Amino acid sequence: MINISKIGAAAIAFSIAFGASFQASSDANINKLLSTIKLPPGFKISLFAKVPRARSMAIGTPLGTVFVGSRHGTIHMLRDRDKDGVAEEIVLKTDKLKVPNGVAYNGMSLYIVEQNQITFWAGPSEFDTARPLVPLIPIVKNLPNKFLHGWRYAAFGPDKKLYVAVGSPCNVCQVSGHEGKIIRMDGNGKNIETVASGVRNSVGFDWHPKTKELFFTDNGSDGMGDDIPADELNHVTKMGQFFGFPFYGGGKTRTPQTKDKQAPKNSVSPVIEFQAHSANLGIHFYSGNMFPSEYKNDAFVAQHGSWNRSSPVGYQLMRVRFNNKGKAVGKEVFASGWLKGNSAWGRPVDIKMIADGSLLVSDDFVGAIYRISYQR
């Protein structure tokens, strides 16, 4: 029963289907994939915004503007004015910065941490999404300017200081200056202090809502096989503690490169060990009222997923449980499904709660920000 109209209709449908697959990151396509994510009962994940290469986030107040950094030069500004869980305004502010992975908000201004420098956007940053991202005032101009692990994480602490994680520019090596540290400083870039050293590469930290103590993730070294060394969650209990790198590659595993040296006796071990190579990045303590009360003061951790393991791991969100003394006591998977068999379609990076108590999760592979909400 071949006739012209049937061939014509099939040709049209065929090109629609191929069109759909070429712009395969359509909203509907992403939501369809999100429906395969496994979450505990009552939780839902949906698409908040499509943002290419989305990485770290900072949430503005009082308007709830979402600032999004990336490793590809861009800063985006998102606004969900009608609070329907979808950002209707997605504004690209710049694509010219140098690995602007660190974004932080201090109650008025957006701070940006690039590979080599820290700047802030003078003026009330939430005021108008159409305002150009100028002037960007540098406050620190001489961060270690090396490519590897040059993607910084930043946030303002309960003490109103700016905290910045600066990675080690290698797999395993001796570091110098601010390399391999979490540092903090005043909002004008002065009084830089070491919060933690011996950090291989941290791309996520947050403070326990009650104890106000700092917890940070750290990515373990490569080259020792599939299952060692562990990725870490660390607890800073005193300013300037040493967390083991480069003597330890992660957990209690010594690096072969330093085997002839004695490790410093004051090396602090992690409080939680994660699967090696799962790439634990953003951590965020839950302080809202949308999720069941058992989640309050627990933390979520984004696992970006492995790049060099013989079979991939990670590509999920973990929940870390804390006791009422603010100590980490256990971990479990919270959201999974970005890894299907041996192939992953998405890579979680950072997590931030917004005003209604839902969680935003960035994904730099899909190029999206997801929203996890709860309804009984």
Place this chain on the structure above:
Amino acid sequence: MVVNKGGGAICRFLIISIIVMSGWFMAPKASAEPDSFNGQLWFERCKVCHALTPGKNEKGPSLHGLFGRKSGTSPGYDYSLAMKKTAIVWTERTLDNFLATPKIVVPGLKMEFSGIPRPSDRRDLITFLKKTLASK
């Protein structure tokens, strides 16, 4: 335009539906343009064992002059027998094939690396490597 009613319309509807639905559930694709950040990131990982300077062999052979060169011929490097016997001429295509599953392409290979599964990652790395080698 001739339209067959009844069975013809159902048949056409089914054909169209199948074609449209087959494109529906597809994983997000990487961009069409090579990503130089991603290429550099992957290249940094190769640098753990490979240098680009001529004659500088470390855990792995120098990659100087890689493109167009026959496999196993970086001067002064102690290759595995497998790599010495393999006669691959390194091009973008053969590198792409090799880097996907190195130990399957060259069984008995010394290189301790399980491979780069994602085609866009391989494309980004090979593009970056070619550009970097050309500029030396």
